[in-house]
Amino acid sequence: MSGEIQARFCVERGEFKLDMDLTLPERGISALFGHSGSGKTTCLRAMAGLERAPGGYFAIGDEVWQDEARDFFVPPHQRALGVVFQEASLFPHLSVHGNMEFGQKRVQKHAPAGERRFALAEVAELLGIAQLLERAPGQLSGGERQRVAIARALLSAPKILLMDEPLAALDLQRKLEILPYLERLHRELSIPVVYVSHAPDEVARLADHLVLLEQGRVVASGPLKQVLSRIDLPAAFALFADDAGVVIEAQVAEHEADDLTRLEFGGGQIFVSRRSEPVGTPLRCRVHARDVSLTLVPPMLSSILNCVAATVVDLAPTDTPGHVLIRLDVAGEPLLARITRRSAEKLEIRAGLALRAQIKSVALLG
Amino acid sequence: MEQADLSAVWLTLKLATVVTVLLLAIGTPLAWWLARTRSALKGVVGAVVALPLVLPPTVIGFYLLVAMGPNGPLGHLTQQLGLGLLPFTFPGLVVGSVFYSLPFVVQPIQNAFAAIGERPLEVAATLRASPWDTFWSVALPLARPGLISGAILGFAHTVGEFGIVLMIGGNIPDQTRVVAVQIYDHVEALEYAEAHWLAGGMVLFGFVVLLALNSLNPARRQTP
Numbered sequence: 001m002s003g004e005i006q007a008r009f010c011v012e013r014g015e016f017k018l019d020m021d022l023t024l025p026e027r028g029i030s031a032l033f034g035h036s037g038s039g040k041t042t043c044l045r046a047m048a049g050l051e052r053a054p055g056g057y058f059a060i061g062d063e064v065w066q067d068e069a070r071d072f073f074v075p076p077h078q079r080a081l082g083v084v085f086q087e088a089s090l091f092p093h094l095s096v097h098g099n100m101e102f103g104q105k106r107v108q109k110h111a112p113a114g115e116r117r118f119a120l121a122e123v124a125e126l127l128g129i130a131q132l133l134e135r136a137p138g139q140l141s142g143g144e145r146q147r148v149a150i151a152r153a154l155l156s157a158p159k160i161l162l163m164d165e166p167l168a169a170l171d172l173q174r175k176l177e178i179l180p181y182l183e184r185l186h187r188e189l190s191i192p193v194v195y196v197s198h199a200p201d202e203v204a205r206l207a208d209h210l211v212l213l214e215q216g217r218v219v220a221s222g223p224l225k226q227v228l229s230r231i232d233l234p235a236a237f238a239l240f241a242d243d244a245g246v247v248i249e250a251q252v253a254e255h256e257a258d259d260l261t262r263l264e265f266g267g268g269q270i271f272v273s274r275r276s277e278p279v280g281t282p283l284r285c286r287v288h289a290r291d292v293s294l295t296l297v298p299p300m301l302s303s304i305l306n307c308v309a310a311t312v313v314d315l316a317p318t319d320t321p322g323h324v325l326i327r328l329d330v331a332g333e334p335l336l337a338r339i340t341r342r343s344a345e346k347l348e349i350r351a352g353l354a355l356r357a358q359i360k361s362v363a364l365l366g
Numbered sequence: 367m368e369q370a371d372l373s374a375v376w377l378t379l380k381l382a383t384v385v386t387v388l389l390l391a392i393g394t395p396l397a398w399w400l401a402r403t404r405s406a407l408k409g410v411v412g413a414v415v416a417l418p419l420v421l422p423p424t425v426i427g428f429y430l431l432v433a434m435g436p437n438g439p440l441g442h443l444t445q446q447l448g449l450g451l452l453p454f455t456f457p458g459l460v461v462g463s464v465f466y467s468l469p470f471v472v473q474p475i476q477n478a479f480a481a482i483g484e485r486p487l488e489v490a491a492t493l494r495a496s497p498w499d500t501f502w503s504v505a506l507p508l509a510r511p512g513l514i515s516g517a518i519l520g521f522a523h524t525v526g527e528f529g530i531v532l533m534i535g536g537n538i539p540d541q542t543r544v545v546a547v548q549i550y551d552h553v554e555a556l557e558y559a560e561a562h563w564l565a566g567g568m569v570l571f572g573f574v575v576l577l578a579l580n581s582l583n584p585a586r587r588q589t590p
Contacts, residue, residue, distance in 0.1 A: 077493075077497075089485050089486060091507075103492075106494035
């Protein structure tokens with residue numbers, strides 16, 4: 001489509017300071033992750049042009065939307081972007097259909113007339129709201145409203161979709177209702193998405209690229225797996241609490257007779273309780289560092305099914321003095337283990353050591 | 367009711383209609399500006415708009431009379447434009463009424479605009495609507511209850527005014543003799559029966575207006 005996203009913003013507002021220089025991939029979901037006050041929403045608003053930051057620069061590929069060095073600023077209504085806010089913010093005076101058409105009509109004024117009804121029907125189908133088109137926003141559930149808001153943003157033919165904690169205002173039930181649709185968008189659309197969130201589970205499930213923000217600064221930015229497996233990031237631990245862990249992208253390989261499903265990933269295979277997905281379905285799972293234990297000899301008889309060969313990359317202290325965090329390499333896939341310092345000393349854990357990692361549990365995302 | 371009463375009623379309705387239309391045309395952009403501006407002038411302009419709420423109508427009428435008179439700035443202007451002088455004419459009455467009823471129209475509309483908040487306007491911008499487009503397609507429809515209240519209040523207030531009319535309109539049949547003045551004339555002439563007809567009509571009118579406003583007021587605006 002249009003090339004990678006360049007964003008440079010510097011905002012100072014009293015106590016709050018945002019100073020970031022980001023390059024995001026041109027495809028997939030980039031998550032901006034941080035506590036409230038870390039500047040993630042301000043960054044998103046600056047990208048949308050809703051806030052004009054002095055000295056800012058924002059471009060998608062070769063399309064520049066802001067370059068204050070040249071005093072250049074494209075106002076939000078002239079930027080080909082879609083924004084989904086935390087509250088769906090549907091226009092109450094328009095029906096669902098009217099809301100969805102709002103941006104579409106205005107885009108088509110400038111673009112050649114195409115199969116517009118098809119596109120609207122297609123997007124409605126994609127988000128499961130085709131039967132709601134004639135309703136008023138007040139008659140929708142929170143989850144439905146948010147899906148309409150996403151559809152409305154998509155129909156304005158954006159080159160980038162900005163989502164500001166789109167699930168944060170919803171209860172767990174509604175969240176679970178929307179997440180599959182977001183995953184579907186992720187699979188079926190090629191436009192880049194910038195996804196602001198402070199929920200680790202959402203990020204682990206959806207993101208391809210992860211940006212960690214702390215007090216207005218970028219602490220880390222890179223592919224999800226790499227950032228999650230970095231052990232030199234105290235901020236990351238603070239953010240994910242003692243939830244440090246990696247995300248594994250696996251595939252359903254086989255449903256076995258004893259109600260287990262075998263998943264294959266770059267580093268080998270893992271067994272989980274039987275899944276309903278057909279063979280070949282990609283599945284993300286999260287392996288928490290605290291659920292990984294290490295052993296020097298292959299366990300002969302153990303109740304733990306999942307055991308992979310690994311090599312120690314490095315180790316780092318954790319926020320609790322008695323524990324260390326160990327980064328492992330499992331045939332190219334990163335894995336983290338959190339063990340006691342005593343065990344680390346007993347096993348003489350050092351970089352390059354080959355050992356076995358036992359995975360006690362795997363959290364499937366989705 | 368005699369002919370004079372009917373023509374007073376007709377004149378009053380005509381005045382109130384013209385004034386309401388003008389007030390919506392002037393008051394809506396003014397209310398939008400007041401609701402959205404961060405300018406230091408906001409307080410000053412707001413106070414000027416609200417001034418008729420605290421001043422006796424005779425004070426406003428007096429100054430308008432002076433301003434629109436042969437030596438006043440407005441008088442100079444209207445004479446130069448070839449419109450003649452405004453005092454004691456129907457257009458003069460319209461000018462006075464617009465000024466006097468302005469706060470009754472601006473304030474409900476301003477409140478309605480302020481209640482919309484920033485978000486719907488931002489959403490419209492991200493959906494490619496220019497500020498002008500957003501004003502017509504989002505702000506005005508969302509402020510509709512405020513616009514209707516403003517129009518009703520402006521209309522009713524113009525129908526009921528008396529002091530300003532006497533000061534700058536006088537009592538010229540078919541020109542400036544509105545219902546309120548006509549009632550005054552009847553009472554002065556001790557024609558209580560005629561006064562009752564008109565006064566009773568005004569009471570009924572006022573009641574209907576308030577009833578209409580009340581049915582509007584619990585403005586059931588959903589906020590999804």
